[in-house]
Amino acid sequence: MKKIIFSIITPLILASAAYAADSQIWGEMILSNIKAYGEVSSFSLGPLFVLLQSAYFSKIFLVVVLAVPTVFLLHYLIIGPKVFSHDGDKIYVFSLFQRIIHLIAAVAFLILIPTGLMIIFGKYLGGGSLVLGARYLHGVATLMFIVSVIPMFLFWLIEMLPTLDDIKWVFILGGYLSKEIKEIPAGKFNAGQKMWFWVASLGGVVMIATGAAMYLQDFNYNIAASFGLSQIDFLRASALIHNVLAVLITAFFFTHAYMSLFAIKGAIHSIITGYKENDEVKYLHSSFYKKLKKQGQI
Amino acid sequence: MSSEQARMKFYCDNNRCIECYGCSVACAEAHELPVGISRRKVITLYEGIEGKEVSTSIACMHCSDAPCAQVCPVNCFYIREDGIVLHDKEKCIGCGYCLYACPFGAPQFPRDGAFGTKGAMDKCTMCAGGPEETNSEKERHLYGHNRIAEGKVPICAAVCGTNALLVGDAEEISAIYRKRVSSKGQGA
Structure with a gap:
């Protein structure tokens, strides 16, 4: 526990020490920062950031936040959920460790996404301590995500590698466009889950890195220079990447939640108890089911 | 006066700026800025290269199309008339x-902020305070001295020994600079 506390506090102390020692933004570096804004040879990240942040990001997020749930509502009303018996046999799919790590990530996301949206739509909340609190909470929840992302990436990595099933799955959109219950080509995880896994883990690490850069702002670990950027350009790039990835992650998160809560009735129980319904595995993860049968595990 | 609405601008005549840091120091003193914050800075380009070295004083330029105001997620900026x-x-x-x-x-x-996090942004106010009650204790504490409300020139320009730093209506500033250039036959 002591180690964890130290590992959290040390970067903060180092950051403030680095700040006090030599500012990468307002010290002697100010010239290269100013020159980076609109120089022909620069990446013009300044004007690009102003354009996207002032006119596009909040609108794109509004579309995602409204359109994705609307599409799912229509799906629920027109096609309806897949219902599998919860009284039959169950198959043990998630160990206790996996469930705990997933729980930490789930709580982190339940904080990260609403607080992130609060920052994006801050002007409609009047700014001030409410949105400032959301920004701080966004940072605290990141610590929870940091704890969970590495073990989650490692214990699911092998099963998340792409297979031929995934191509077939994508072509029929996982069978979610029909009411018929038939065998869907998928291993332990289907192509949709795999996409979410890669976006959330690799994308998540990028989110942590870009978020940390914006949080610390004025630091000098020769990171910006190694990218050939001035410190402010590095921060601009971080903000751009953070926002673009956030659109993707938010859309996937809504999908993940809809699938587990509504689209497949009661599917969320597998990550709570560790047991998945026999039929759910048999039809929605048919290749995995066949493999288990072959190994005589069911 | 032109038909255009008056717009307050800074201009630093770099033929006159002698890199004395008077503006920067006066600003920090007038607004009681904390250590590490300097709203106005003096920068020098081509330092030590004869004939090329040039100094200028920069702070918030009070842009007409202020990009800061465009990107602020909480709309905390406002542009005075x-x-x-x-x-x-x-x-x-x-x-x-x-x-x-x-x-x-x-x-x-x-x-x-807590754990040394970034607090609220601070920048040059052109000595015009903030949204709090004019010349109140709170305004002074958060934004510094409101000299504009007292009918005074912003402190940086007021103390500039060589009159390099000009502040005022954009039209008048350009008129002054035009006069300087034409009388010297050089500059700009």
């Missing part, structure tokens, strides 16, 4: 977006 760009520190969440948008590196963030 005379063009001075100000912001509300009690709305600001210290996200830093205004710094990314600013071509001049003007917004600064004192580390006064």
Whole structure:
């Protein structure tokens, strides 16, 4: 526990020490920062950031936040959920460790996404301590995500590698466009889950890195220079990447939640108890089911 | 006066700036800025190269199309009728977006939040305070001295020994500069 506390506090102390020692933004570096804004040879990240942040990001997020749930509502009303018996046999799919790590990530996301949206739509909340609190909470929840992302990436990595099933799955959109219950080509995880896994883990690490850069702002670990950027350009790039990835992650998160809560009735129980319904595995993860049968595990 | 609305601008005549740091020091003193924050800075280009060395003083330029105001997620900026760009520190969440948008590196963030996190943004107010009651204790504490309300020139320009730093209506500033250039037959 002591180690964890130290590992959290040390970067903060180092950051403030680095700040006090030599500012990468307002010290002697100010010239290269100013020159980076609109120089022909620069990446013009300044004007690009102003354009996207002032006119596009909040609108794109509004579309995602409204359109994705609307599409799912229509799906629920027109096609309806897949219902599998919860009284039959169950198959043990998630160990206790996996469930705990997933729980930490789930709580982190339940904080990260609403607080992130609060920052994006801050002007409609009047700014001030409410949105400032959301920004701080966004940072605290990141610590929870940091704890969970590495073990989650490692214990699911092998099963998340792409297979031929995934191509077939994508072509029929996982069978979610029909009411018929038939065998869907998928291993332990289907192509949709795999996409979410890669976006959330690799994308998540990028989110942590870009978020940390914006949080610390004025630091000098020769990171910006190694990218050939001035410190402010590095921060601009971080903000751009953070926002673009956030659109993707938010859309996937809504999908993940809809699938587990509504689209497949009661599917969320597998990550709570560790047991998945026999039929759910048999039809929605048919290749995995066949493999288990072959190994005589069911 | 032209038909255009008066717009307050800074201009630093770099033929006159002698890199004395008077503006920067006077600003920090007048507004009682914390250590590490300097709203106005003097920068020198081509330092030590004869004939090329040039100094100038920069702070918030109070842009007409202020990019900081465009990107602020909480809309804490407001532009006065005379063009001075100000912001509300009690709305600001210290996200830093205004710094990314600013071509001049003007917004600064004192580390006064919990765990040394960035606090509310601080920048040049052209000595015009903030949204609080004019000349109140609170305005002075958050934004510094409101000299404009007292009918005084911003302190940086007021103390400039060589009259390099000019402040006022954009039209008048350009008229002064035009006169200087034409009488000397050089500059600009």
